[in-house]
Amino acid sequence: MRLRQGMNPHQGVGPVVPVEPGRWPVRVLNGEPSLINLLDALNAWQLVSEAAAVAGRPAAASFKHLSPAGAALAGALDPGTAALYGAGGAPGPVTGAYLRARDADPKSSYGDLAAVSHEVDEELAELLQGLVCDGIVAPGYAPGAVARLARKKGGRFLVLAADPGYRPPPTETREVFGLRLTQQRDAAPVGPELLDPVTGERPGPAGLADVLLGLTVLRYTQSNSVCYLRDGVTLGIGAGQQSRVDCTRLAGAKTDTWWLRRHPAVRAMAFRPGVRRQERVNWRVRCVEGDLTPDEQDRLAAVLTGPVPVLTAADRTAWLAGLDGVTFASDGALPFRDNVDHAHRHGVARIVEPGGSIRSGEVADACREHGITLLHTGLRLFHH
Template sequence: MTDLVSLRRALISVSDKTGVVEFARALAARGVELLSTGGTSALLREAGLSVRDVADVTGFPEMMDGRVKTLHPAVHGGLLALRDNAEHQTAMADHGIDPIDLLVVNLYPFEATVAKGADYDTCIENIDIGGPAMIRAAAKNHLFVNVVVDVEDYAALLTELDANDDRTSLAFRQRLAQTAYARTAAYDAAVSTWMAAALGEAAPRRRAFAGTLAQTLRYGENPHQSAAFYTDGSGRAGVATAKQWQGKELSYNNINDTDAAFELVAEFGGEAPACAIIKHANPCGVATGATLLEAYTRAYDCDRTSAFGGIVALNRPLDAATAEEIARIFTEVVIAPGADEAAMQVFAAKKNLRLLTTGALPDPAAPILTFRQVGGGFLVQGKDNGRIQLADLKVVTKRAPTDAELADMLFAWRVAKHVKSNAIVYVKDGATVGVGAGQMSRVDSTRIAARKAEDMAEALGLAAPLTRGCVAASDAFFPFADGVEVLAAVGATAVIQPGGSMRDAEVIAAADAAGLAMVFTSMRHFRH
């Protein structure tokens, strides 16, 4: 089997011109003949390099606004011909086809065009045809041909040539080919996903997903599990696009929990300063305040025990006062839109604390897809971006909620969306005071949230738990009246829930008997 092969001829045609002049110059210095097209060819000539146009090789000019330029046997024959096959060599000689040993192509910026919100026709024109065709041809023939599709592989190729007397090894070409096929697959996935959305196809017959490796992780949820982190190219503000300023690299669990925290705090976007503290993907404290420091303190006071070793997300740039308070306990990650220099200096002494800044908050209403693997397939759904306004609420009890109760109900409802089902959230004055998550029974979640509130009252030296006079939110309906009876017993005065149970009448009657106000949303927020 062929191993080391020499480079004599390269075809370079790139949309992203980053580093291409320096790369081409390094190839030319090694005696490699350069072929190119359009803008790439002009750029290389301006840099003083000798370049042959592909049109001279094919005998045909670029035509149809550049749609047709490399789709020709002189190009594809040069990429696909087996160098050790006599029949292929004869065909090349008969038709004047010279071999191409290196293909350097990065594709039209389709993903970036879509991200800019371009119209349908513009997106169509940014679908590359010749590029993917050449990439696949070169990758298939990696026994003899090198294919480079990423700017970051320029240096790797030059290093390989230096190590092998201007030749490349089969193992290296195989790695390049794998990357090339992954790139064309991701490109086609982006096009097909965009077209499905453009055509209003919520469930197209075929669905493709793709990602780019951002980080190889030490392990997954547990040390015996391998893991890696991929970005989807959407540019959505969050953990995937954040800048890490300090601390160890993020783990699988760090990334998962940080994403949960930041998506939750984004619910409070441009409103009052807000803080969410997450542990094992569930909020253990969420609050707003007049300042970021007050928001953090109130969130921390919901469940100080669980906050230890947790993730803190903020909806405003981190300031020094808040940083100093956060630094009083062990915190895994802090994520915020930004951080001032004084805050960063406070954290500098905490070497294991990861500080991430994103520059912005994600849009909680953005229509994006989420997916989860199951045995033999994938579940795909739209992100839960459902939101409720005052006008959407239906009062179902004899007593209507007060304005203060309504404000806390809407706050609790936003938080409940981010708590694992069955979810119960107690809120008072814009801060959670108890969270019950992930229980098989809703009444158990109700009791657990109350117990946590009792424990914190004792730890803070309060005369009574903050559930006295609070409101409660349930992510789904109460199937029986027992949950509402527990809410009343712990001091809740109002309840927000979807409604829709066969026993709604019993549940409402229990609320009326306890003097509670109850509203229905007609929307549930299961989170599994």
């Protein structure tokens, strides 16, 4: 396999070779991947294949820079997602899973690498043609789907086929600054048997699906990481922060943005003909962030057919109060109760984390105060 470039365009690359001669986890069907493309694809494929196996339904992810911008299981589209992507009727489960994953954080998903756990059909191939997306990895493609996708980006759209039967070696190795590092691959199973309720009761089927999806997502997200989930969709992912509470706050802000984009005044924004989908996404996000500059106010007014919506502090507070039933997952132990206090502000009903910090008792007390179910797994899921 040939790479188009290294991590940066000025870095040369050598050929990609399989660890076990002749056994390829992925094959290139179209395009030429960069190093980041390939790393995204390998992480994304592992995420969606594991999530689908645990949930028993299709899964999808939208990957950017080695972490998911969004991930989701197949399920019904909410009206906001359906309207944004013109998904009339009910799309198939694989297309629906990807739409839910991409709409989790559509600003970050711009130029993503898509991953789905099941075959790409004509419906999904047609959808991808109209999105700013750099490539896709999937276990297979329906007749005609690869040819359709190969026409995207002037023939440069990356199409990768994953081998669903591939099992990696038990150890993995990387070289950093002249040192070769080897460790056991993280193959610890993620399942209901991990969950030890500390406060509250074990979740029902819907809550359990969110818990297990959250743990699977975190396994392939750059640490420190946390995520908020609801109805089989990640609402906000905080990745790669040195402070866990910064992850919690970052992902919480993304969760609020996801919910505020569904406010009637925001959904009612009417754009002039010719305004592209991504521009509509970005303007809705800027509106709900609530800090439009005077120049942005003028530019937004120029692309709308009606007035610029204004959400007052009272409007925001009232709407955000309607977000509930959210699951919060953390890849490492919560070191302080501040994570719980912040998570509570975003409709969190349950928290799943490894447990075992010196202040786990304080974290549990905070959950009791807020009426939050706390589940310990005893399993840390750092990923770097």
